[in-house]
């Protein structure tokens with residue numbers, strides 16, 4: 001061994017040891033990063049994978065308001081998921097008929113649907129509470145009941161046997177009372193009136209002497225024009241004008257006693273939902289909640305201008321239902337609700353929750369919303 005080698009060998013050994021420590025440390029860091037990375041990948045699904053869903057609706061394709069709700073939902077889901085969840089929206093009749101939406105999503109023909117719960121009362125009598133009850137919740141109130149009053153939990157429970165998860169998916173606000181070709185001056189004028197009106201409102205109208213039929217929106221114009229029905233309700237000025245109902249009826253009545261704040265629904269096939277990674281599940285849930293509010297905002301912003309246009313430019317005659325007609329419809333509603341609760345155990349439970357919340361919120365709204373609007377009108 002040279003002098004040089006004798007002097008530097010301890011340094012060389014120390015250097016080798018230091019290099020070994022660095023290598024081990026880098027390996028440990030790399031392994032930690034890989035573990036974390038695989039966790040992220042589980043969250044994100046297969047890297048680069050695009051999940052494609054079908055969303056079937058009860059509305060005509062791209063129909064203003066109601067039909068654009070699910071279109072906007074698909075758009076914001078795509079934005080929020082960076083394109084990982086791609087949802088194609090189908091109008092009524094494209095994949096299944098309007099009233100085939102519930103079964104299609106239940107069976108997994110489509111992963112999602114958009115419609116209104118009161119279309120399914122033939123299968124589930126209690127479903128009507130999750131869309132609209134005559135003289136019941138306003139939009140603000142039903143949203144409060146659903147999201148902070150136990151309503152959504154009940155809704156999920158009654159849809160669970162159908163492999164469906166419901167989410168609130170829009171609200172029309174207070175609707176209009178509908179389109180008539182004769183004036184409604186008394187309860188007598190309801191007798192024999194054949195009117196399109198879904199849900200419990202239709203049941204109430206029948207009890208008050210009319211005949212209610214349920215038809216999808218796409219059939220209303222022709223049905224009214226050809227006399228299949230004498231009158232129809234749909235939504236409000238913004239949506240009714242889009243269907244052209246002012247061309248086939250003269251009188252436009254208010255208020256929409258039968259639908260004071262109708263909730264629309266998204267339904268999700270449970271298997272499809274559970275197959276999503278957690279972040280996409282959260283995106284679906286929160287996007288639905290955003291659309292639920294957005295649709296109400298749009299209706300509130302557009303209804304007044306549409307009504308003025310109908311009156312000023314289309315000769316529509318605005319009419320208010322007489323008080324005695326409203327009182328009679330109110331009485332029939334109380335009877336219909338009592339009979340519904342007595343006929344079905346689930347409906348009885350949901351009715352109890354609905355009634356309790358309505359009584360309390362009404363009490364508070366007497367001194368808040370209602371008192372304020374009255375005060376605003378005082379000049």
Ligand code: CA
Pocket residue numbers: 175233234235259
């Ligand atoms: Ca309606």
